[in-house]
Amino acid sequence: MLYPIQNQIRNKMDLSGIWDFQTDPEEVGEAQGWPLGLPQSRPIAVPGSWNEQYSDLFGYLDLAWYVRRVHVPPAWQGQRVFLRVGSACYHATVYVNGVQVGTHEGGHLPFAFDITDHLRWGEEAVVAIAVENRLMPTRVPSGNMPSMMGLFAGTPRTTFDFYPFAGLHRPVWLYTVPSIHIQDITVTTHIQGTDGQVQVTVQLNRPDPAQGTLRLRGEAGGAEREIQASLSFVEGVAQATLEVPQARFWSDRDPYLYQLTVDVAAEGADGRVADRYSLPVGIRTIAVQDGQILLNGQPVTLNGFGRHEDFYASGKGLNLPLLVKDYHLMRWVGANSYRTSHYPYSEEEMQLADREGFLIIDETPAVSLQFGDAENIPVRLQVCLQQLQELIARDKNHPSVVMWCVANEPMPARFGLAALEQNTPDPAEGAGKEFLETLLARARALDPTRPVTIATIMGGPRSWMEQCDVIAMNRYWGWYRYGGELDKARDSLAQELDEVWTQWRRPIILTEFGADTLAGHHGHPPLMWTEEYQAELIRMYLEVAAERDFVAGMQVWNFADFAAVQSIMRVDGVNHKGIFTRSRQPKLAAHVLREFWARE
Template structure:
């Protein structure tokens, strides 16, 4: 079998509009990981601004194999692949070279800007800094796996799954697309679809490339605490044939579940859903944003320990390995785009934003854990031009996926936000008694309840608190509680819980997500003590005192929800 394509999972690279299947081995496919320590060459300090002067940030990033250009792409957090069949040396080692650039501009997502300092008394000539407004560190490099994988000359290039529930019957709707070589005849291509249980027992089989499979007495995909058997997955097996020959085999885990929504709630399998979890970051003390499977297992272990049922992929798409785990463990995911702190809304950015949304939706569309698309976080949506911009984005995402609600996360005023009217669901970030009325904990419950009630009254949408919290340095204590101490974080969370319980009774409040799961790195600032310290866990993944309070809260909600489901 010939090496057919190079599949790169890079923090700085993104896919095109077509879907791309996660690289899995099968009878017809080989996967070779190129993970490890890459040999990096950094630009010299004397040429620190060469990328700005030559406007690298407007270029596509090139990749070479054995000195030959294989292709390029711009954007981050999402995968892309390149066909390198003709570029490999099959009787000698091959050299793969990737140029990576994390320079941000007003037309990248996320955005940034380059500041030039012209005072030559204080700065060397040509001194410049690439800066940004978002509150996490802008790491550069290859953060996720790079793999070389093979596909046959006739191969499956995409699968789209949608599911329905009719009584106890599950319906899997599928559409398999494929690629054939110029020498092959399309009319001779056929598909055999088999749906398998965990025991490898076939529960459905059809010979179609597009159609339905009906499963009587199906086991539905449920999140944790809404079922005693959460995260149930079937295996969707596609055998692609050309004439009488089997050409390709691909197996995709799928879950059968439905999502509906209205002005007050989101329904999962026709049951009201309440989210309790976190905003997160892909961040750790040793690897930064680098994919770390051990850390991933640790994080999901802590999510289980604390009793959470959900998190938001703030503020960018996470590695697909994280979503694979969420599928299996029954964790609800709000999938968020990299559009954080957008500061202008022109036509160039709009097209880039649409491209990123297409990449994210097409990659993550088949994950049952993904229950909502978040198209941005804390953009400047009070501006007039934000209205038509977000209307266009929402309509575009709905054209890609009609089975999930489209929302965003905002920190603007409900009367001034021009994007909110177009959303199905709205997440609102508020830091009462931290960034406002600092230290006045007695105001928290009153302010939270009033704020989120007004949001629903104005927008008539399901509302959730997507961020709240306080920076907390592990080991700091003071009584009475004082800002930056573990005691203050505990008291602040406790006051929020009072408001959440009142809001839940009103019927439109669908979730509470503390900021943040763990401490994380930011750029250097006098307001950041070695990064953002709002984590419930430290950057090393050890619990602060508030973790035990949150554990009590979340397990209470979990028991309450499971009891409701079994009554």
């Protein structure tokens, strides 16, 4: 799925702004004509979560309507017009001029519908999007599981530890494509010595024979050049390889981007371009070999964070200044990497990662998968496969994306403090293993060029790691286990890392470790919840990792404090494991990270 662009041929219009909004808890809106206008609307910002914009909507997750009117430029007539939603959490139904044009399940991933036939040229169009984010066992991520009782259950009843923000979280666009158009582009890159190879597959929307060209602009042979190849479409598909002598490779230290332009020639010999699409390309390879992750053939360490899209007022809504600031702060501590825990982040964020040289573990929305309720497993598997396919289709061309993570902390049936001891036999082990291996295999089939992994939970069966290229471990020695006992935590961490390495001989990334910390709380001795405790715990983990070559990355949980559900586990409804506060002020541990990472 290509990101909409504006050029000589294609058009786009950003519908971000203030929309009309109304909740519909009784679900009467469609029958009462709301797709054409809301009877009692109030203003709402798009993108943005509704929960953070109105205090009475904080806990609201049922159906709500967004409506706005838009003038589609008459100059667009003759092209196909699409309506594209960057992310709607969780389920969306889209209407244009009162007619339903499509539905989509699953947050954090874009979808688009061809609305050309529903427009009346010269008249304003009414766009309506009905969104709901009900928590259900059949959804991914899941909620309202019957099993979720007890001391740690929160409000609302998620299976996961972040607030289930709802709404239109990313921009809504109108965009156009010509009648014969480029539907998809797949770029893979290879390296031979100092030369680069850019392999491009282009897919058209029609199978008719057609011709086209590829142009790649950037450094080659020590100078700025343009390298070209021609494309011959058979059954709508064409492939070509561009050879780049003495290429400048993309890396976290030098995120150099080439510009690739694909042209499709119009029928007839007048040289007219029917469609054109341009995108940045980073020439790089990523591989796993002998217990190391290799970027362009060299060992690389992924240091950084698990994060969240989360901020005051905007909730999970795209917030561009925040994005720039977060990258600035991550660089300040010396990070070169993060995981999109626990769902795909915005496309704008992935573009920035390409440009700024961050190495991304790109995660699907499959957080806290459950395997105890056999009746719901087939439905969840289908949703997971759909989300995986949509994620890879969206992000496959980003050089920054170096790994797919198909699930975060799939849950053992015997989860609980007792099961935190390693290798407790788990009744869900078999069902979970089959489910997870289906996801890993699908990711590999969709993209054979990137390693795949699962972020595993403490106490989860080790057998679930078997098919991962890289072992990703979320570990809370010193917090959920041996809280306040950092010496014991150190020994357990070291022992576990060595055991996992001995068993699987694959690079290990600690994709989570951390401690809840109230900014401004201090203590000597360093008790849990103080800034000193977090700083010492982080230091301990980094020291243990530094003694082990097979540790290929350290990602602290979390970059910043973030909104979670209300529970006795989360003071103020916030997970306080951030290295920065929710308002992005550093805690003491930020300086420890700088000490380890920024000096390199």
